[in-house]
Amino acid sequence: MARIAIIGTGRMAVNLGVGWMRAGHTVVYGSRNPEMAPHLAEAAPGAALMGHNEALDGADVVVLAIPFGAVEGFAAHHAMALKHTLVIDISNPFDNLPDNRISAAEMTAAAIGAGARVVAAFKDNFHETLAEPVDKNGVTRDVHYAGDSEEDMRIVKGLVEDLGFHPVDCGPLKNARALDVMVPSWSNSTRATAAGAGRRGSSSHDRRRDAAAGG
Numbered sequence: 001m002a003r004i005a006i007i008g009t010g011r012m013a014v015n016l017g018v019g020w021m022r023a024g025h026t027v028v029y030g031s032r033n034p035e036m037a038p039h040l041a042e043a044a045p046g047a048a049l050m051g052h053n054e055a056l057d058g059a060d061v062v063v064l065a066i067p068f069g070a071v072e073g074f075a076a077h078h079a080m081a082l083k084h085t086l087v088i089d090i091s092n093p094f095d096n097l098p099d100n101r102i103s104a105a106e107m108t109a110a111a112i113g114a115g116a117r118v119v120a121a122f123k124d125n126f127h128e129t130l131a132e133p134v135d136k137n138g139v140t141r142d143v144h145y146a147g148d149s150e151e152d153m154r155i156v157k158g159l160v161e162d163l164g165f166h167p168v169d170c171g172p173l174k175n176a177r178a179l180d181v182m183v184p185s186w187s188n189s190t191r192a193t194a195a196g197a198g199r200r201g202s203s204s205h206d207r208r209r210d211a212a213a214g215g
């Protein structure tokens, strides 16, 4: 069983953490303001809540469940702690990538520098469906993941299966570029058909993000 540090205390963080704790992993949350996240005690009972540095200390796996715009800076700032640790980048950049020749996860790896072990995953999994790995038709939902290390891909595959999802190996980390580009496309098609599309977002970005992962 792994010690999983989830950075961020939002929607994805909560549902991933709850699922992994249920599977027997130890989950700790890293927050900018741990005292400002009392919702976690109720949302993810049993998980420890602490500052970023403490959460990273001793983690086997780090999940960056923070906004895309904050990921690169976080990775650079904590590069020493993140080197040689498996980092799962779940962030969706939408229109904010410099171009389509690099993925968000590759930017994260570059910010960590030599020794980075980054896997892109959960990009197109809507936060609410993280708690429902099997859809209403009885179909197990996919989790796409991409990374360069065979061993890290094996670990992520196991973590995906621990949540009850179907892992889809998308190959090397550079293939995360396709995921980053596809998420807005999935978003549009899902938005066109999903009953709940746009149901919660307060901005077009929120609506696209939520619909994107709603598959």
Ligand SMILES: NC(=O)c1ccc[n+]([C@@H]2O[C@H](COP(=O)([O-])OP(=O)(O)OC[C@H]3O[C@@H](n4cnc5c(N)ncnc54)[C@H](OP(=O)(O)O)[C@@H]3O)[C@@H](O)[C@H]2O)c1
Binding pocket: 007, 008, 009, 010, 011, 012, 013, 030, 031, 032, 033, 037, 064, 065, 066, 067, 068, 070, 074, 090, 091, 092, 093, 122, 123, 124, 125, 126, 127, 128, 209, 210, 213
């Ligand atoms: N929502 C989805 O369905 C979905 C699907 C796939 C992927 N994603 C990706 O998953 C990530 C998290 O999404 P979410 O929907 O869970 O977001 P969220 O509910 O807004 O939570 C994000 C968390 O990140 C932390 N945070 C916010 N701003 C930050 C900053 N500037 N620096 C460091 N930490 C910051 C906050 O935790 P603290 O205040 O405790 O620090 C916050 O609770 C995003 O990158 C998103 O693109 C989301």
